[in-house]
Amino acid sequence: MLFDKQCLAGKRVLITGGGTGIGKGLARHLAAHGAEVHIWGRRAQVLEDAAAEINAEVDAQRVHWQAVDIRKAEAVDAAVGEIWEKYGPLTGLINNAAANFIAPTKDLSPRGFEAITSTVMNGAFFTTHAVGRRWIANGLKGSIVSTLVTWIWTGSPFVVPSAMAKAAVNAMTMSLAVEWAKYGIRVNAVAPGPFPTDYAWKMLNPTDDSSVGATQADEVPAGRFGEISELGNLVLLLQSDGCDYITGETIAIDGAHHLAAPSTFAGLNKLSDEQWAHIKEQAKAASEQSKAQRTV
Ligand SMILES: CCCCCCCCC/C=C/C(=O)SCCNC(=O)CCNC(=O)[C@H](O)C(C)(C)COP(=O)(O)OP(=O)(O)OC[C@H]1O[C@@H](n2cnc3c(N)ncnc32)[C@H](O)[C@@H]1OP(=O)(O)O
Numbered sequence: 001m002l003f004d005k006q007c008l009a010g011k012r013v014l015i016t017g018g019g020t021g022i023g024k025g026l027a028r029h030l031a032a033h034g035a036e037v038h039i040w041g042r043r044a045q046v047l048e049d050a051a052a053e054i055n056a057e058v059d060a061q062r063v064h065w066q067a068v069d070i071r072k073a074e075a076v077d078a079a080v081g082e083i084w085e086k087y088g089p090l091t092g093l094i095n096n097a098a099a100n101f102i103a104p105t106k107d108l109s110p111r112g113f114e115a116i117t118s119t120v121m122n123g124a125f126f127t128t129h130a131v132g133r134r135w136i137a138n139g140l141k142g143s144i145v146s147t148l149v150t151w152i153w154t155g156s157p158f159v160v161p162s163a164m165a166k167a168a169v170n171a172m173t174m175s176l177a178v179e180w181a182k183y184g185i186r187v188n189a190v191a192p193g194p195f196p197t198d199y200a201w202k203m204l205n206p207t208d209d210s211s212v213g214a215t216q217a218d219e220v221p222a223g224r225f226g227e228i229s230e231l232g233n234l235v236l237l238l239q240s241d242g243c244d245y246i247t248g249e250t251i252a253i254d255g256a257h258h259l260a261a262p263s264t265f266a267g268l269n270k271l272s273d274e275q276w277a278h279i280k281e282q283a284k285a286a287s288e289q290s291k292a293q294r295t296v
Pocket residue numbers: 098099100101102103109110111112113115116149150151162192193194195199200203204214215257263264279280283284286287291
């Protein structure tokens with residue numbers, strides 16, 4: 001193991017979207033290194049199962065969960081308050097929850113735009129604000145890490161609301177790093193390349209003909225997808241006290257994908273309206289399935 005198993009002992013980290021995919025992988029990685037972890041999402045059962053699975057692995061009650069919709073500022077503030085009262089102050093926050101689907105921008109409805117941007121941009125702000133203002137009021141240090149994407153530098157067609165909202169969170173990262181440095185609060189981000197996860201791939205690569213540069217391993221110069229443990233090591237470092245002088249940075253972890261430039265959904269320019277209708281049908285079916293499980 002690269003890092004000591006207890007190197008995050010004493011840390012308490014909130015991970016939004018921590019019940020699935022990358023967020024769950026990060027929860028597992030941080031808990032395996034001694035941190036107490038709080039995970040949020042909108043499906044109680046998914047969160048409960050994820051927490052139980054990781055707690056069994058680490059043989060401790062280290063992962064806690066709350067069903068919270070991060071688009072609702074009051075619910076976010078109340079849930080952060082509950083963590084403070086029941087468990088004690090957080091030492092870190094990972095803004096990881098997101099919504100996304102591929103679609104031709106000309107066909108997007110205002111509600112489709114809002115579903116993505118309100119989760120990615122507003123949700124990250126509400127959570128950062130609820131945690132950061134408590135750190136400042138209590139005179140505590142803290143570390144914020146947001147999960148962005150390399151489209152903050154390249155943009156990407158067919159995922160325009162996501163690219164816009166992630167770029168906004170990048171702007172928040174740079175801005176708050178300056179505003180909150182005097183309080184000992186560090187604000188950084190990671191920009192992963194493709195790390196295939198169940199739900200993201202249902203939304204971003206739902207059919208055979210939707211597989212293009214953004215989601216193909218052979219378009220990554222390193223020749224493979226990312227592994228969540230690698231991303232976990234990077235986030236662990238940013239959540240530790242080992243590099244406190246890093247702040248305001250967004251660090252790519254993508255096997256040089258974006259530098260070689262096939263890292264967007266530009267390849268979808270070739271699709272017909274019929275193929276797009278099929279993609280929408282597949283992605284919507286995945287959404288409906290997950291919605292039926294939502295408890296908030
Ligand atoms: C660098 C390399 C990178 C490599 C590739 C990886 C890149 C990763 C970068 C980022 C990845 C991610 O964020 S992946 C994250 C994927 N995970 C998620 O999306 C989880 C959360 N998702 C969800 O909650 C749902 O799937 C989602 C639809 C997004 C939102 O649900 P809501 O309940 O909020 O919204 P709904 O009421 O269903 O829908 C709102 C409106 O959106 C429209 N809508 C919904 N699905 C639609 C679809 N597929 N196509 C068109 N339009 C759609 C509906 O018709 C509604 O509009 P009207 O008809 O007008 O009413």
